Amino acid sequence: MPDIPFWNKCNNKCVMCTNTPGFARQPGEAYRLKSQIGKLERYLKGLGPVYLKNSGSAEFVSLTGGEPTLHPEFFQLLAYFRRRLPGTPITLLSNGRRFSDEKFTRKFAAAARPPFTVAVALHGPAARVHDAVAGVPGSFTETVKGLGNLAALAPGVRLEIRLVLHKKSIKHFPGTLKFLLRNFPDTSRCLVAAIHYEIEGMSLENHAAVGLRLGASAKALNDALPLIRRFENFRLYHFPLCLVGKELRPLCWITIPEEDRVYPPGKCGGCALRDKCLGLMAEYSKMFGDEELRPVKR
Numbered sequence: 001m002p003d004i005p006f007w008n009k010c011n012n013k014c015v016m017c018t019n020t021p022g023f024a025r026q027p028g029e030a031y032r033l034k035s036q037i038g039k040l041e042r043y044l045k046g047l048g049p050v051y052l053k054n055s056g057s058a059e060f061v062s063l064t065g066g067e068p069t070l071h072p073e074f075f076q077l078l079a080y081f082r083r084r085l086p087g088t089p090i091t092l093l094s095n096g097r098r099f100s101d102e103k104f105t106r107k108f109a110a111a112a113r114p115p116f117t118v119a120v121a122l123h124g125p126a127a128r129v130h131d132a133v134a135g136v137p138g139s140f141t142e143t144v145k146g147l148g149n150l151a152a153l154a155p156g157v158r159l160e161i162r163l164v165l166h167k168k169s170i171k172h173f174p175g176t177l178k179f180l181l182r183n184f185p186d187t188s189r190c191l192v193a194a195i196h197y198e199i200e201g202m203s204l205e206n207h208a209a210v211g212l213r214l215g216a217s218a219k220a221l222n223d224a225l226p227l228i229r230r231f232e233n234f235r236l237y238h239f240p241l242c243l244v245g246k247e248l249r250p251l252c253w254i255t256i257p258e259e260d261r262v263y264p265p266g267k268c269g270g271c272a273l274r275d276k277c278l279g280l281m282a283e284y285s286k287m288f289g290d291e292e293l294r295p296v297k298r
């Protein structure tokens with residue numbers, strides 16, 4: 001199943017958002033309940049291309065935005081999707097701020113029947129860092145409170161905390177891990193994923209502010225290995241295996257569809273890790289090339 005844009009407005013202005021400003025300017029009508037139900041039904045009946053991203057993947061659904069929790073008919077839509085996709089894992093991508101409201105979180109916990117994951121992005125270990133990336137003063141406080149509410153009040157919902165690595169967040173990565181270990185010490189309660197940012201939408205427009213090579217990102221991961229080991233569930237998204245240390249390779253997941261990845265023949269052609277590796281994100285390869293890759297001998 002595909003990435004489904006639930007709602008196109010957001011209350012954050014993240015510097016590395018993969019959406020363009022034009023997306024949020026579209027009339028919200030195209031995302032209202034009736035329209036979303038129509039799209040899902042067309043998709044389920046196989047009536048032509050309905051969703052743009054990951055439309056070939058049938059195992060799970062990602063509800064994206066904008067910020068999905070701001071949808072004016074959020075709970076009705078959530079209930080409809082759950083009813084029409086029984087047993088399908090659903091992941092809701094959120095900035096977490098709406099979950100700072102306990103009442104909202106309790107209502108959500110009742111509606112989001114498993115298998116259900118909420119993935120919340122945390123941009124740093126303090127308001128100064130997080131709010132500078134999210135573009136909204138006060139967002140850190142709400143996001144952290146939202147994470148706490150989800151952990152405490154939605155036990156049936158799997159919680160994923162996403163740390164997106166780019167030029168503005170990378171030097172705070174160890175501090176962010178320490179913050180999580182301090183504030184969410186039960187590391188079995190949630191999955192933490194470190195993600196190299198995607199070059200798309202605002203992150204492309206803001207390249208000078210956020211642009212970061214995979215080599216620098218992978219070095220931060222390798223240096224933070226003792227901290228990463230302290231988490232029970234830790235994953236790495238968007239990393240070529242040859243850039244991370246051997247101990248980190250089992251944590252790497254391929255989460256990008258095949259059409260958006262490349263394996264430069266001069267590097268990956270004879271590499272022993274080719275079959276298990278994400279290779280490079282196509283947009284990354286266009287921006288930075290493949291010179292950092294270090295194929296592993298068979």
Ligand code: SF4
Nearest residue numbers: 240242268271277295
């Ligand atoms: S050389 Fe290519 S296939 Fe081998 S680990 Fe690096 S990116 Fe993956």
